[in-house]
Amino acid sequence: MSIAIHADAGIGTSLRSFARSIGQIVLQRNAAAGVLIVAAVFCCSPRLACALLIGALTGNVIASIIDDSDSHATRNDLHGFNGALAALAAFAYIRDDAQAGAVAIVAAMFATGLAHRLTLALQRWRLPVYSSPAVLVTWCWLPLFSDPPSGAAVSAGAAAMPGMAAVLNAPHAFFPPLLKAALAGLAPIVFSTGAVAGALILTALYVARPPDAVRAFAGSALGLALHALGGAGGPALASGACGFNAALTALSTSRFGIAALAAIVFAVLIERVAAWLGVPALTAPFVLASWVVQMFVQRPDLPANHGDPNVVHPQA
Structure with missing residues (x-):
């Protein structure tokens, strides 16, 4: 809550800014979207919802110390979401609550500081930092503190998904599980699982910007098909x-037309390579694919923030 430390800021303004910073997880500066994201995580795991709030609060507090109150990042509530993602990763990979809490707070602090530095470094290429700080910080501590995966996230709903042979033999029967899996494909954005969490995230996108809800769902479905x-x-x-x-990549590159499809394919390829290597990719494929497309496809006649999904709703 970078605004909260100023005496002239009302509680409503502070809470709205805080909620907007959470909405930035799905590239939306929208308070209602932020609230729905918290609800999505809570319905999956109250423990993770607490981590989300702790990380977002830590990120906003640290940002109020290291960044100017009139900076682009502060004005557009871009500080809290990397802290939130860093804290979510800690609670997702560490079972012990005390250890997870300590790692979450420290990770959120470092992710926020790194985001500030990367924002300055990437300005020359007009690239947003997206979730890269949270990914880099998580990769640093993951080999030291993470517990072996329980497999719960992978097994959730597994019985409902037919194999490729079944799809070819009865394509009409494939669509209901495909739709459910595409919906569930939005949930891991916030380290959650299930179609209910995915539906709430889709609702968050629809509330903020209806076309983005369509793009995210289509991106998730396309990613699912490519992985299959x-x-x-x-x-x-x-x-x-x-x-x-794939869903996040669809959101971040939608303004580049057909290049968005190439970005999604590239993101899936990175995921497949990471899976083969046994490396947790997190959201690195989305970040890398978005950067590549934006570096090579950006039109020089457009301002740096033209169509930037991070600032689509400055008054929301």
């Missing part, structure tokens, strides 16, 4: 783990 063609198993497809990077 790449040999991903039924459990992984049904869990939603194959859709979230």
Whole structure:
């Protein structure tokens, strides 16, 4: 809550800014979207919802110390979401609450500081930092503190997803599980699982900007299809783990037309390579694919923030 420390800021303004910073997780500066994202995480895991709030609060407080109150990032509530994602990662990969809480706070602090530095470094290429700070910080502590995966996220809903042979034999029966899996593909954006969490995130996008809800769902479905063609198993497809990077990439590159499809394919390829190497990709595929497209496709006649999904609703 970077605004909250100023005496002239009302509680309503502070809470709205805080909620907007959470909405930036799905590239929307919208308070209602932020509230729905918290609800999505809460319905999956109250523990993770607490982590989300702790990380977002830590990020906003640290940002109020290291950044100017009139900076672009502060005005557009871009500080809290990397802290939130860093804290979510800590609670997702560490089972012990005390250890997870300590790592979450420290990770949120470092992710926010790194976001500030990367914002300055990437200005020359007119690139947003997206979730890269949270990813980099998580990769740093992951080998030291993470617990072995329980497999719960992968197994959720696995029985509902048919194999490719079944799809070819009865394509009409494939669409209901595909739609459910594409919906669930939005949930891992906030380290959650299930179609209910995905539906709430889709609602958050619709409330902020209806076309973005369509783009995210279509991106998740396309990512799911590409992963299926790449040999991903039924459990992984049904869990939603194959859709979230494609959905985020669809949001961040939609203004580049056909290049957005190339970005989604590139993001999926990165995911497949990371899975083969056994490296947790997190949202790195989305970040890298978005950067590549934006570096090579950006039109020089457009201002740096033209169509930037991070500032689509400055008054929301």
